[in-house]
Amino acid sequence: xxxxxxxxxxxxxxxxxxxxxxxxxxxxxxxxxxxxxxxxxxxxxxxxxxxxxxxxxxxxxxxxxxxxxxxxxxxxxxxxxxxxxxxxxxxxxxxxxxxxxxxxxxxxxxxxxxxxxxxxxxxxxxxxxxxxxxxxxxxxxxxxxxxxxxxxxxxxxxxxxxxxxxxxxxxxxxxxxxxxxxxxxxxxxxxxxxxxxxxxxxxxxxxxxxxxxxxxxxxxxxxxxxxxxxxxxxxxxxxxxxxxxxxxxxxxxxxxxxxxxxxxxxxxxxxxxxxxxxxxxxxxxxxxxxxxxxxxxxxxxxxxxxxxxxxxxxxxxxxxxxxxxxxxxxxxxxxxxxxxxxxxxxxxxxxxxxxxxxxxxxxxxxxxxxxxxxxxxxxxxxxxxxxxxxxxxxxxxxxxxxxxxxxxxxxxxxxxxxxxxxxxxxxxxxxxxxxxxxx
Ligand code: PXG
Ligand code: PLP
Numbered sequence: 001x002x003x004x005x006x007x008x009x010x011x012x013x014x015x016x017x018x019x020x021x022x023x024x025x026x027x028x029x030x031x032x033x034x035x036x037x038x039x040x041x042x043x044x045x046x047x048x049x050x051x052x053x054x055x056x057x058x059x060x061x062x063x064x065x066x067x068x069x070x071x072x073x074x075x076x077x078x079x080x081x082x083x084x085x086x087x088x089x090x091x092x093x094x095x096x097x098x099x100x101x102x103x104x105x106x107x108x109x110x111x112x113x114x115x116x117x118x119x120x121x122x123x124x125x126x127x128x129x130x131x132x133x134x135x136x137x138x139x140x141x142x143x144x145x146x147x148x149x150x151x152x153x154x155x156x157x158x159x160x161x162x163x164x165x166x167x168x169x170x171x172x173x174x175x176x177x178x179x180x181x182x183x184x185x186x187x188x189x190x191x192x193x194x195x196x197x198x199x200x201x202x203x204x205x206x207x208x209x210x211x212x213x214x215x216x217x218x219x220x221x222x223x224x225x226x227x228x229x230x231x232x233x234x235x236x237x238x239x240x241x242x243x244x245x246x247x248x249x250x251x252x253x254x255x256x257x258x259x260x261x262x263x264x265x266x267x268x269x270x271x272x273x274x275x276x277x278x279x280x281x282x283x284x285x286x287x288x289x290x291x292x293x294x295x296x297x298x299x300x301x302x303x304x305x306x307x308x309x310x311x312x313x314x315x316x317x318x319x320x321x322x323x324x325x326x327x328x329x330x331x332x333x334x335x336x337x338x339x340x341x342x343x344x345x346x347x348x349x350x351x352x353x354x355x356x357x358x359x360x361x362x363x364x365x366x367x368x369x370x371x372x373x374x375x376x377x378x379x380x381x382x383x384x385x386x387x388x389x390x391x392x393x394x395x396x397x398x399x400x401x402x403x404x405x406x407x408x409x410x411x412x413x414x415x416x417x418x419x420x421x422x423x424x425x426x427x428x429x430x431x432x433x434x435x436x437x438x439x
Contacts, residue, residue, distance in 0.1 A: 015148075027398055032059030035416050035423050037403060046402045048427045050416045053223055053255045053374075053405075054281035057335045058418040064287045064331045071327035080108070080321040088321030091329045095283070095292065098264045098333065100273045105300040107293045107313075108321040112254035112280035113147030115291035116217070119276045120151045121315055122295060123215035123248045129302045132246070135214040136171050139204060139247075143177035145224035146217060146252055146278075155217050158225065173208065175200045175216070179228050181378075185367045186360060187229065188353055194231030198238040201247075210245035215276070220266035223255035226410030227376030229369055235272040248275040248299065254291070258282030258336065259417045261372035262346030269372075275299050285332045290325035341417040345373045351421050355428040356413065362435040364389060373419075377411040377431070382439075389438055396434035402427050 009023040029045065031038040035058055037045040050056055057064075071087070078085045092106035107122070109115045120138055127135035140146065140155030147153075153161055154169035157177065162168065176197055184191035201216060220235060222228040242249040251274035256266035259282065263269040267277060276299060280291030303312040319325070336342065349372050356375040357368050367378035382389045390406035397404050404427075405412040415427060 029403075034058045034060065035419050044401060045398065046423060046427055046430070048397075048402050048413050048415050048431075049405045050414050051286050052281075053260070053414045054286035056259050056282040056417045057285045057332060057339070057341060058416045061285065061287070061331075061335060063335060064285055064328055067327045067331035068288055068324055071324045075323050078323055079318070081316065084321065085323050085326075087323055087326035087330060091321075091326045091333075092292075094330065094333050095279070096294065099277065099294060100265065100267050102273060102296045102298070103267070103277055103294045104297050105295040107295065107315075108325075109280070109291040109293065109317055110289045110319050110322070110325075111147065111291050112252075112278065113149040113152050114317060115254065115278040115280055115293050116146040116152040116155075116252060117149040118293040118315060119250050119252075119278050120155065120215065120217070122276060122293060122299065122313065123250065125313060125315075126248065126299050126302055127214050129305070132211065134211050135246075137173065137208055137213045138169070138171065139173050139175060139201070139213060139216040141175040141177055141218050141222075143179065143222055143225040143228065144174075144217070144219060144252075145222070146219075147254070171212075173204055175204070175218070177222070177225075177228065178231055178234060179225075181367055184231070184369070186357070187369050188357065189371055190229050190232045191369075192232055195233035195237055197231070198234050198241060201238060201241045205241075205245050205247075210247065213245070213247050215248040215250050216242055217250040217252055219252045219255065220270060220272070221256050221261065221371055221374065223374065223412070223414070224407060226378065226407050227369055227371075227374050227412055229371045230270065235270050239272045239274075242275075250274055250276040250278065252278040254278055254280045255374075255414075259342040259345045259372075260374055260414060262349055263342055283332065284325055284328040285335075287332070288322075288325045288328040289319075290322065290329055339418070345417040348417075348419065348421070348424070349373060352415070352424050355424045358428060359432055359435065362432055364435065364438065373415055373417060375413045377413070379409040379411070379435075381409045392438045393431070393434045396437050397430050400430045400434060402430040404431065 028040045029037040030040050096104045142157040144157040146156045154172045178194045183193035257279040261269045275296045277294040284290045306312045353370050364379040369376050387408050390409045394406045
């Protein structure tokens, strides 16, 4: 194990992190295997967040490493512009087979952020190709997270991620989020209250005119903002309103696809098929960067009406369908299937639910919510110091051997799908004592 710590941490400008605080007191991980990380000083850390909601099959899987290595030796890179290599097609076929019927056309990217930009651009180009060029408005949702590209930040609904970047994209509006402590605190699974919040889309249609709206993008379960589970009937209602008004529905499944909710996708779990789906993270188990926007047959067909020989979509990335990423993806999908990991997550979910709701009554806890193998634990903010309490719990948990996530004053858990009940219990126990320690 390489335990060398660089003696100068200055040059790496870390993403979404308090750089100066981290560099004054760094937490460095140097090895990952199964559900664990190891720190540079040899401590074992239980990974309670699957890296960053992405290492669904656990760390250090030899099958993935071998596929990556073999592919890099055989064909390190080939463009997907006018030439191609077989594994990208193979992976696209496998992904489409894993997704609900109709989601059959896979546009590869390198991240969730690129995927969101791709889906938004396909939505706009679709309407133009379909003779409805006036549909240029994109609708996101308050508290939504859709990555860090200008498109994703524009439709995103996290104020901190938006406020420093000027006007962003024009022609954007937002639905209200679905979080309500008053109605839904301590819900297990989908909350009963809140389906009517989808009707806010009708208000936006009334306000702007359906003929101006291209697409609505939502996370089926909002992850980054602290696990907001869709109320019963909410996504179905959003789907129905979109269909009725000719608006494309984009489900951003960067976190939810590949087992997090105990199914191949949230679309499958909730029985709501989008026109476009965004995936990344679990697609390659994060061992190699890759994402994809998946278009429904009906969306794709409009592009394929272009004249013979024409390029149907002027969009792409140097690394779209990268051979090594494709090989990693194929190895990962093999693992998911061979080990039945989506079903495993579904089977483990009741135990996980009981474990996290067992934290009710711990100091400062004002809400606990969960679905599949994801949970949010909301804390009362410390007066005058928002997010400080959650930060302290995060640090204490790490010192006690578990990696969790926090956003604002909400803790998030999303353990690898290979976790056992003992790991879940250990995670809950570490969190309980961290909560009891925090002031
Ligand atoms: N859409 C969704 C729904 C996401 O959760 C992205 C897009 C962007 O993906 P990339 O690969 O560009 O990072 C994400 C990413 C957190 C956290 O704090 C969540 C994400 C990334 C980093 C941190 O929970 N999700
Ligand atoms: N910037 C320049 C100057 C480029 O030439 C390219 C790609 O050719 C890009 C940005 C985009 O890079 P990528 O295709 O990796 O997203």
